[in-house]
Amino acid sequence: MKNKYRIKSRISEKKFRQFLLYFSAYLPALTTAKLTALNYRTVHDISVHDIYTLVRDRIVAMTLEESRPMLGEVEVDESYFGARRVRGKRGRGASGKTPVVGLHKRGECVYLSVVANCSKQELMPIIKGRVLEGSDVYTDGWKAYDGLVSQGYKHHRIHHHKNEFARGKTT
Numbered sequence: 001m002k003n004k005y006r007i008k009s010r011i012s013e014k015k016f017r018q019f020l021l022y023f024s025a026y027l028p029a030l031t032t033a034k035l036t037a038l039n040y041r042t043v044h045d046i047s048v049h050d051i052y053t054l055v056r057d058r059i060v061a062m063t064l065e066e067s068r069p070m071l072g073e074v075e076v077d078e079s080y081f082g083a084r085r086v087r088g089k090r091g092r093g094a095s096g097k098t099p100v101v102g103l104h105k106r107g108e109c110v111y112l113s114v115v116a117n118c119s120k121q122e123l124m125p126i127i128k129g130r131v132l133e134g135s136d137v138y139t140d141g142w143k144a145y146d147g148l149v150s151q152g153y154k155h156h157r158i159h160h161h162k163n164e165f166a167r168g169k170t171t
Contacts, residue, residue, distance in 0.1 A: 011038070019043065023055060070105040071132040076139045077102055078118040103130050120144040124151070 011019070015036055022032040033040040080097035099118050103111040103126070111130055115122045123144045131137060133152030139145040140158050148155040 011042070020055075068109075069132045070103065070109070070111075070130055071135050073106040073136045073138065074131050075102075075104045075106065076123075076127060076131075076137055076145070078115075078123065078142065078144075101126055103127070118142065118144055120147070127151075127153075 015038060018036045019032060019038070022035055027035070029043045030040060032038075033043040036043070078099060078101045080099055082097035099115050101113050101115050101118065101123055113126055115126070120143070124147070127137070127148070128151060131153065135153055136156060137145075137148055137153045138156045138158060139148070145155070145157075
């Protein structure tokens with residue numbers, strides 16, 4: 001079976017990154033071809049498929065893969081992203097940081113979501129919506145994860161304060 005995502009022309013990494021930049025900015029193929037100095041046919045119609053269609057198809061395929069609920073061993077953790085700390089609090093108390101929760105099915109997929117805060121009310125619906133009951137859920141000691149057992153999960157806590165950073169099969 002022929003791979004429909006294979007592009008027959010040779011495009012440098014730099015040119016392809018430029019293409020993706022213009023694609024994500026919703027520029028039409030003709031404008032993208034002019035800005036990247038690529039042949040219009042290369043940008044618009046490689047063999048039978050429009051390269052824009054190929055990229056869109058791949059995005060849809062990735063979205064469908066993400067929407068499947070996770071089953072098995074799933075790691076859940078929250079983190080804060082933002083400007084570098086100059087002075088002040090770290091972690092949950094830091095101002096100007098964006099809280100993000102991540103779910104990782106070991107050996108497979110990752111799901112990330114920006115949340116308003118890392119409270120139980122914010123995290124539980126995400127976990128229940130993305131992880132099937134009966135899964136082994138590995139978390140740290142954050143109190144928002146209390147109650148996972150009553151939700152039907154096998155909850156395992158990783159105790160960072162005891163220098164523990166992994167449990168179970170880590171490969």
